[in-house]
Amino acid sequence: MSWDEEYDIVCAGSGMGGLTGALTATERGKTAIVIEKFEQLGGVSALSSGQLWPGPNHLADAAGINDDEGLAKSYIDHLSQGMSTPELRDAFFMGSREVLRFMTDTIGIEMRVIRNLPDYYYPKVEGSAAEGRYIEVVPFPAQKLGEWASKVLCSPYGHYYNYSTSSEWIAMQRGGDHLNIPLRRHVAADERCAGAGMAAAQVFEALKRGVKFCTSTEVTQLVIEDGKVVGVLTSGPSGTRRIRARSGVLLATGGYDWHPTFVRSFDALPSTGSMALPTITGDHFVLASKAGVIPMPARAPAQTPIFVGYKVPSETIYGNNGSSRLLVPGQPHSIIVNRTGKRFANDSFYPDVATKCGRFDGQEQGMVNWPAWVIFDQNMLDKKGMLPAPPGSPLPDGMAIEADSLSALAQLAGIDAEGLQATVERFNGMCKTGVDEDFERGTNPWGCLMAGDPKLKNPNMAELAKAPFYAVKLERVTMGVPTAGLPINCDGCVINAAGDVVPGLYASGNSASWQDWGGGYNSGIASMRGMLYGYKSALHMTS
Template identity: 70%
Template structure:
């Protein structure tokens, strides 16, 4: 649409209120700009408010101050291995230099209270060259939501339970070393409405944005980008009252997240004909639709099998955002459980979700099919008693229709459609290995990350205990998206969106999961999506407000 008259005028407009959109608005406002954030959902925070809130900048000044030594060269080796050639070396190098700069800016200038997650290793430590045992992960300190005043109820917390928004990664690590239980931590934070993880970051960002005069519009959808002489100069926004033309004198940033609820995009870009999602229902790929009219084509940054698309399960009786059935993320590796395919065989390190996800995606040319899909998590009553399976807490029955239950493994396999003889042989072998505490087949329990997330430190192997005491259960696994897609808008190091021909679209920027991962390429590693949102929102605001 071509510019004409305006209903309102701002310097910068953030389309989306996740970590990327808020980062742009805060940075721009700190530099004297008049900033507006437009959010399609009714609450602020975006998908990043539902996340673990971890940031992975690599080496950083906070880790150094804590006495943790690291080097950029080692960190580059690590992400080069994960990227498998998909990343741009130039943009990767910029990532490390600018991520350190960004973290320092938000710590010292903006005042977001960040802290090192001590004891939390890189995903693939120590197997992958350049991986580190700690220091590269940061998180926001618990944020007292009362500081937000009337906005206390306008910022997202997870609808999936207090577990997601009222515990820190630091507490997870400390619990494994004998610290307070997660239940005790949750109760303490809930009593004071201290938001943690992604919800804490969202609350802290909204607080800092309000201090700097940033304006917010919720339940408002951007339906068109306005251009003048090929430059993006504003947006058309629609709410319950109608449409308004809003000018952006310096630039517009698309930070709408991925495209989880757009079946066509998920099927095309992620190669998933069927998938559930835990993202907000407003995450429908608006950045792709809006920019397509300007000659922008979304680019995959990696093969779909390298994307952080999880395995989870369906909860038939649960509705989230009024939509049902709900889907839940599975954190594999709980003692007294295994993951098997239709032959009843284990096929992965089922205590480490990146390996599970990679192996369920395997396409076999000999059989011309997905040999490990469908898949099930099979477990006994002791897992439910000790760990539970959300939304059911430990010791509580599972929601109706969520699992198949039987008194014997043979009956369970028959009802689930798993080969009974194969399952019996697999569990016999697995249980024997539990006695030794060593998984000779798939190295279960050898990855520190998996042990921290789902293990029991009192066991010989934190992720291994036999499946032997009935009743027995099988839950069919589903592919579940979490807002981190395979494809995004191509950007340069300043977050400027590029056309299919490689030229920059003046006045248009992208950040977070709306932007292609040219700096990282493939590979799983928690904290990257959040860091990229913070970083490219910051870089875009610097570019917009440069004199």
């Protein structure tokens, strides 16, 4: 075959995995191209909180935070419920520490520990830590990118996603400045934070090293010769191109949020919303199938971090009418109920809510907690708001059902009125003591920090008392983190259905099966896996 272009490595996707792979290769003196299906760079990683969870790391060491790898492994082992592969789990810790130092010390991306942010399940799960395992990028001045600043993705869901840091959120929740103060400063200076900041910083360093970028371009086919992946075919503004990969192809295209058949098949969900890019359509599955690779679920769908959220019918994102929004449950003056009007989970901690929303009952042969609604009063709307509505603002048209009484609200929503009334009365009574005797709401430190009010006796509990009352129907919302991915080994090499390595083919991040973590989840893992396997893949390709 004749080639239009040749590089040492070809990266399909410009999220954390693709950018890390390109940076690693070029730092080792090789050439790299990053091909991005969307019109801007950054992928789903750029839309995320930008948190990295490497376990014990050098930045925590430098901050004087003591940690132990054995404890961190115990934490993963509990979360994975036997679904992780031990050698991949061990390689995760060693490799994460290594790539994090590579990014800070060699590539030059400035990062820091997020102080006072505990693991999801601290202190209940063995091996969990009070702080030190979360890392974030320092705010990045987009002006350093010049004309490329507009070509790096920012979230369309608002400034909070692009111009505020986890450190600033935690500081506010612990009594410091309101988030709006640093947010206004970051917006004025176009200092990008979180996932948008990491994407900007990585693109900046990649440009310095001569990485080639192609946007609005889709990888349509792998070119395979004598069983080895040697290049790709692409379709974009320049038509069809044949691009040779002398060392290998890295699939870093993300998950499959916008491929309904894959979502139904692997995640066992007949319908979902998504906050991911519309280009996240499971391309890695289609591409790798030519090499005899089949997707591998690494856990049960109930263990996948598929969130709960809600529709905003009047909001248009990426040209789609009726956007989906993530709900961070646990705001004071709110509860989550099922059709009987009863609470069914610790509704201040999203993993518990999401898991119990998906409960299938063998006796009733149905989803006993689905559909579900978040119920709240005017106090919550005034104090906390509900995105895209800031505190004190009315909700967008069509987003909520509103009524002057709980019984009228229940009737309009299709919820059992007596059940809802009884649930609210019981919840309000428990708010007086600050102790949730039913589901231990407000006992998880992570949930308190994310949604609570530290001035309350229980940060996540306050009465539903001020009319009008509101009901917002929930939906399942994906965020790019899938149940299934391409099977890989410790070097990121893709494994085919026969159990053999496919020469020249690699996968990272959410394109790769979660065999290293198995069934559990903790925020920061998805981005960390993208960085880790982008790095490991490029090392193996260029060795």
